[in-house]
Amino acid sequence: MIEVHTPDPIRYVNEDGQPVQALPGRFTPELLRELHREMLRAREFDRKLITLLRQGRTTFYAQSTGMEATQVGLARSIRPGHDWVWPYYRDHTLGLAMGVPMYELISQCLGTNSDPSRGRQMPHHFASAALKFVSISSSIASQVPPAAGSAMAQKYLGTDEITVCTFGDGATSEGDWHAGMNMAGVAQAPCLFVCENNQWAISTGVRQQTASETIHVKARAYGMPGYYVDGNDIVAVMEVMTHAAAHVRAGDGPALVECLTYRVGSHSNADADAEKHYRTREEVGEWLGRDPIVRVERLLEHLGHPVSSEERADLIARTHREVDQDVLRAEATGQPDWKIMFEDVYADLPSHLRTQAAALRAEQDGGRA
Numbered sequence: 001m002i003e004v005h006t007p008d009p010i011r012y013v014n015e016d017g018q019p020v021q022a023l024p025g026r027f028t029p030e031l032l033r034e035l036h037r038e039m040l041r042a043r044e045f046d047r048k049l050i051t052l053l054r055q056g057r058t059t060f061y062a063q064s065t066g067m068e069a070t071q072v073g074l075a076r077s078i079r080p081g082h083d084w085v086w087p088y089y090r091d092h093t094l095g096l097a098m099g100v101p102m103y104e105l106i107s108q109c110l111g112t113n114s115d116p117s118r119g120r121q122m123p124h125h126f127a128s129a130a131l132k133f134v135s136i137s138s139s140i141a142s143q144v145p146p147a148a149g150s151a152m153a154q155k156y157l158g159t160d161e162i163t164v165c166t167f168g169d170g171a172t173s174e175g176d177w178h179a180g181m182n183m184a185g186v187a188q189a190p191c192l193f194v195c196e197n198n199q200w201a202i203s204t205g206v207r208q209q210t211a212s213e214t215i216h217v218k219a220r221a222y223g224m225p226g227y228y229v230d231g232n233d234i235v236a237v238m239e240v241m242t243h244a245a246a247h248v249r250a251g252d253g254p255a256l257v258e259c260l261t262y263r264v265g266s267h268s269n270a271d272a273d274a275e276k277h278y279r280t281r282e283e284v285g286e287w288l289g290r291d292p293i294v295r296v297e298r299l300l301e302h303l304g305h306p307v308s309s310e311e312r313a314d315l316i317a318r319t320h321r322e323v324d325q326d327v328l329r330a331e332a333t334g335q336p337d338w339k340i341m342f343e344d345v346y347a348d349l350p351s352h353l354r355t356q357a358a359a360l361r362a363e364q365d366g367g368r369a
Contacts, residue, residue, distance in 0.1 A: 002243040004225040005217060009260045010240055011230035015290050017298020027235055029305035035076070035234055036296045036307060037315060039068035042093035043293060044319040045102065046265075049109065049124075052327065053269055058109045060123040064093045066232075066264035069292035070196050072097045073237030077245050078164055078192075084132045084154075086147035086165045089125065090196070090263075091136065094166065100128045103326040113333035118340050140201075141171035144180030144193075151189035151254065162190040162248045170201020172218060173209045181256070185222035188253035192245055193219075195256065196231065198263035203278040216258035224254045231259030232292040235299075262287035338364065 002010065014020050046065045053061045064071060067090065075097035078085075087094060092105060104116055108126040111119035117127065117135070127135035137143060147165035154161050171177050172195060184191045195215045199206045212218055219226030225247065229240040237259060244255040264287060297307050342349060342357045349357070 002227065002240055004227060005220070006228050009228050009230040010236050011233045012235040012239065013233050013295060013299050015295060015298075017295055017300075017302045019299070019302075023235060024239060029300060029303055032296055032300055032303075033305070033307070035072060036293065036300070038072045038097050039093075039234070039293050039296065040312070040315055041319050042068050042072070042096055044316050045092070045096065045323060048320060048323040049106075050265075052109070057327070057331075058111075058123045060269060061109065062090045062124060062268040063263070063265035064090050066287065066291070067196060067198060067261045068093050069234035069237055069295075070194075070231040070259040070261050073234045074164070074166070074194060074241050076238055077241035078162070081131050083161050084134065084147075084150050084163045086134045086143040086150065086163065087136055088143065088167045088171065088196070089136050089138055090168065090198075091166055092124065092126070095126065095128065095131075095133055098128075098131050098133065100126065100131060100133065102322060103329060104128070106323065106326045107330040107333075110327070110330050111335070112330045113336055114330045115336075118344070119336040120340070141167060141174035141176040141180075143167070144171070144174075144177045145183065146180075147193075148180040148184040148187070148189060148191055151184055151191035152187045155187065155189050155251075160249060162192055162245060164192045164194065164245075166194045166196055168201060169195060169197040169199060169206045169215055170204065170209060171195075172215050173201075181218075181222045181224075181254075184254040185224050188251075190248045190251065191254040192241075192248045193254060193256040194241075195258045197258050197260050199260075200263055200267065200279065202267045205279075214258060216256055219256035222254075222256075224256055227255065227257045229257060229259050231261030232290050232295060234292060234296060261292075262290070264288060 012019060012021055012023060043065055046063050049061050052058050071091060071093035075094055080098040095105060105126055107114035108117060109123045121135060125136040127133055144165055147163050151163035154163060197215055201209055214228060216226035216228045227240050227244055229236050231237060240257055244257050247255050264284060300307055342353055
């Protein structure tokens with residue numbers, strides 16, 4: 001039984017890969033290897049995208065290194081393409097684990113013609129209509145009220161879909177977060193709220209932006225259960241998320257899950273060298289010792305199914321090749337033409353926009369249009 005409002009994060013596996021309680025039967029070596037591959041693939045995607053950023057081939061990126069267990073575990077606990085997901089801007093690992101094609105994600109980061117949003121959104125703010133993965137926004141907590149509304153609509157329509165809404169710890173100090181939580185609680189809407197508590201809201205530590213001892217206790221104010229889980233323990237994340245998602249899907253109202261994890265990299269490319277400005281190398285080093293990928297590797301070794309160094313190196317190399325190939329494919333499609341400014345919004349273009357389009361066309365054609 002998964003307990004609510006625990007004082008300490010729920011965990012099944014410690015940093016040394018040793019189970020601290022019996023592993024649920026579904027966590028076979030085969031499943032753990034799958035999860036390991038997904039997490040390592042996302043980690044290496046992160047590294048490659050940072051390289052693209054430094055090469056000037058994209059202009060914005062927010063790493064999720066260190067948070068892979070939280071995001072992969074969540075993806076494995078819901079129904080991708082059936083449930084609606086309102087993500088935050090560090091959720092590309094969640095998107096990849098749900099099935100967003102890497103090619104689409106890279107295309108969006110590069111803003112090429114192969115980008116489903118055709119270069120209209122800032123880099124690393126992707127979406128997937130097929131997977132009901134709503135477009136990412138940089139505005140902190142702005143996704144929470146509409147997520148509550150989405151869940152209220154699901155309840156009204158009587159579907160068995162749920163809404164999943166993710167955010168960082170900093171979002172919980174925003175007014176939009178409290179408004180959305182309150183709406184969902186009052187309406188008993190089927191919304192699973194997930195706080196990816198990586199402990200830093202840009203340069204503000206969690207202790208400086210909330211007096212609450214934990215995030216999950218805030219659920220009490222809105223009449224919903226709060227769960228506290230070790231976000232670097234993928235077994236614990238999947239067990240708690242699966243339980244919370246079942247609670248929500250059964251019509252028992254919303255739930256809040258706080259996953260205690262850590263942002264190993266900078267907030268984004270806007271705050272490089274975070275250790276020089278607002279946190280210590282010792283703190284980062286401590287959390288590197290809690291690496292969620294290494295924890296799974298140690299668990300597999302404990303179970304007698306170790307991941308060999310050759311196997312790990314092969315997976316890393318394959319991911320790098322995949323990224324490199326997708327980058328070349330995306331760049332080969334070229335940059336979007338100016339004409340897209342007037343497409344995909346109106347079925348019938350208003351007269352003032354037709355006038356603007358004609359004027360711009362004449363300018364581009366040197367007055368010959």
